[in-house]
Amino acid sequence: MIAKKLAAEKAVEYIQDGMVVGLGSGSTATWAIKALGEKVNAGLHIQCVASSVASENLAKQYGISLVDFSALSDIDITIDGADEVDAQCNLIKGGGGALLREKILAYNSRQFIVVVDDSKLVHTLGKFPLPVEIVPFAAELTLKQLRNLGCETSIRQKDGKNFVTDNGNLIADCFFNQIEVPELLNINILLIPGVVEGGLFLHPKVNRVIVGHADGSLHFMKGDKKE
Template sequence: MSDSDLAKFNAAQAALAYIKDGMVVGLGTGSTSAHFVRLLGDKVRQGLRVKGVPTSEATRNLAEQVGVPLLEISQVTSIDVDVDGADEIDPQFRLVKGGGGALLREKIVAAASKRVVVIADASKWVETLGAFPLPVEVTRFGFALTAQRIKEALQATGCEGVEVALRVSGKANEPVITDGGNYIIDAHAKRIPDANVLAAALQQIAGVVEHGIFIGLAHVVILGKAKGAEVKEL
């Protein structure tokens, strides 16, 4: 296991301290969250009783493989704790998420949770958001127009970068389609001077389904290192 992967594992392992018997647990998406889901599966086999709410089909599949019992989002009115990763975290616990393409479901689950525990390797802690391209989930209809409005929002809010790009994958460079059936525009802001202002601007754009700036949702941040993990709480 590389130092980076070990750091992710250590962050995920530390998050188990926030899981109690009988809880409904939000299950995040991404490589660090995958470690947590596998570790939670180990605890379930040892007798822990929990129900998971997955934030993506990939997480659903993994949870089923490791034996974590699941609930549909329609079956819950609140979630006890959500454990999820992040692509960037600033000192105000504002996040950039969506590198794995699950930002819409991740935000729905986080907003429904009494406590959100963010797990990441220590490199994800930054003074200012923006170096990681900001994912914006958009409707397929009119996506080019929406992308232009996103670019204008970056300009208007003083971001250092204003380039936007449709996320594609595979040999044919086909657009990535989210679990919700939408496209993702990656906004290369480079540096976001005011995440709150940009978030508000993006919310006003017709065609934007959700953006990857998470504000006021995280309660605990666990930064994994090659040896152990650092826990930060607001």
């Protein structure tokens, strides 16, 4: 917990007065939202957009100003977590089920900063099941096509029912074990009719990864370089 908290607090240091900030989802993003709330209450003036209803509600709780997407042309910085990060700063995201909205924010941000603890670092992506958001219509056919890519997959469940995203879609959790060429897999997933978005976030859109360690230290990754 301390590692995530420190990484999130470091990411918040990049936020400057007057910025438009994208708020990610999940446990690490929660620490960033809390840290931002403290800065807002101390006088920082920012506008925020959130990638999930949960993050939106948390931001309101901490007094953070939220704006409608229609009022924006772009986003200065988005801060979010990840489920896996490889050495090239490719990510798996979507463990919380908000991958579509998270990717929209990341794509439209001048800077996309990812905060993780060191347990999320991997040599090759794939141990964590890759989430893929799909439409409910003919979901079994979409699952069949995903399986043809070499994975086992099933619809995510919550409380004995299909998990439904904030967009009214389903999440297919795909177990690849190893994803050797994430760029190619991402293309093949997105070509399947019924797929809305995949949980592979590729390194060109990842500007910085801040990694927290249990001993309180941090290290930084950017592209294929470590700082």
